[in-house]
Amino acid sequence: MFDNLFGIHEPALLLHGQRLSVLANNLANADTPGFKARDIDFAAVLSGTDTEAPLPVTVTHAAHMAVPAGGADAADLKYRNPYQASLDGNTVEMPVEQAAFSESNVRYQASLGFINGHIAELQFAIAGS
Amino acid sequence: MSLFNVFNISGSALNAQTIRLNTTASNLANAESVSGDAAKVYRARHPVFQTLMDDDDTAPEETGGSAGVRVLAIVESQVAPVMHFDPNNPAANKDGYVYSSNVNPIEEMANMISANRSFATDVEAINTARDLLLKTIAMGH
Numbered sequence: 382m383f384d385n386l387f388g389i390h391e392p393a394l395l396l397h398g399q400r401l402s403v404l405a406n407n408l409a410n411a412d413t414p415g416f417k418a419r420d421i422d423f424a425a426v427l428s429g430t431d432t433e434a435p436l437p438v439t440v441t442h443a444a445h446m447a448v449p450a451g452g453a454d455a456a457d458l459k460y461r462n463p464y465q466a467s468l469d470g471n472t473v474e475m476p477v478e479q480a481a482f483s484e485s486n487v488r489y490q491a492s493l494g495f496i497n498g499h500i501a502e503l504q505f506a507i508a509g510s
Numbered sequence: 511m512s513l514f515n516v517f518n519i520s521g522s523a524l525n526a527q528t529i530r531l532n533t534t535a536s537n538l539a540n541a542e543s544v545s546g547d548a549a550k551v552y553r554a555r556h557p558v559f560q561t562l563m564d565d566d567d568t569a570p571e572e573t574g575g576s577a578g579v580r581v582l583a584i585v586e587s588q589v590a591p592v593m594h595f596d597p598n599n600p601a602a603n604k605d606g607y608v609y610s611s612n613v614n615p616i617e618e619m620a621n622m623i624s625a626n627r628s629f630a631t632d633v634e635a636i637n638t639a640r641d642l643l644l645k646t647i648a649m650g651h
Contacts, residue, residue: 394646398642401635402512402513402519406578408628408631408632408635409522409523409526409579410523410559410561410578411631412530412559413561414558416561475631486642489642496649497650504650
């Protein structure tokens with residue numbers, strides 16, 4: 382019952398956390414020659430998690446490590462196409478990255494809000510008043 | 511929790527931009543420096559940034575293996591210093607010439623503004639990550 386308590390919002394929260402980290406890395410390397418900006422294709426990663434995990438990993442031994450649901454790996458990181466590439470090979474465009482960063486920030490807070498709503502509902506159901 | 515990476519990544523950028531601002535300050539301070547010897551006169555210094563690769567194998571995939579930025583080296587400008595005829599200058603050589611530094615103040619000011627903006631952006635990223643983590647900690651309250 383409690384496996385999928387928060388629905389899409391739990392993997393979405395983790396994914397937005399990762400995306401913020403990737404975007405912070407882009408911002409940190411805004412002045413690094415040759416650096417290629419990257420981003421997570423959010424829709425592509427999330428479409429792999431919107432149903433029940435397609436092939437859940439079965440844990441049959443005490444030494445098996447749990448595979449976390451959702452989350453992106455290196456394969457989900459895509460290089461950004463710059464609107465105008467700079468001469469030193471750097472593809473970080475500060476306004477683009479700042480816009481993506483604040484978008485991810487808002488989406489993270491939205492997921493957090495939904496999770497908080499779920500928790501409030503459950504507490505109401507448990508307490509009954 | 512990958513949001514904690516933001517502190518390390520943006521922190522490394524703050525450090526790199528601080529070094530850049532320091533070299534700019536040093537260049538501007540020495541913009542009027544002169545010497546009687548072309549080899550000894552102050553030359554403009556500029557840091558070269560490099561992406562810091564994450565050698566921690568536990569979570570290399572989270573940011574694609576890179577984790578911030580570092581200063582690879584500080585290089586001196588190769589522009590030839592300008593020679594002036596100034597025989598009254600105590601630093602003048604036997605022919606009465608002094609060499610002034612090759613610092614370009616306009617270039618340095620533009621560099622300083624760029625470093626300033628990058629620094630402010632990185633501080634903003636840290637503040638955002640901190641706010642989000644504090645809200646996550648307060649989840650359910």
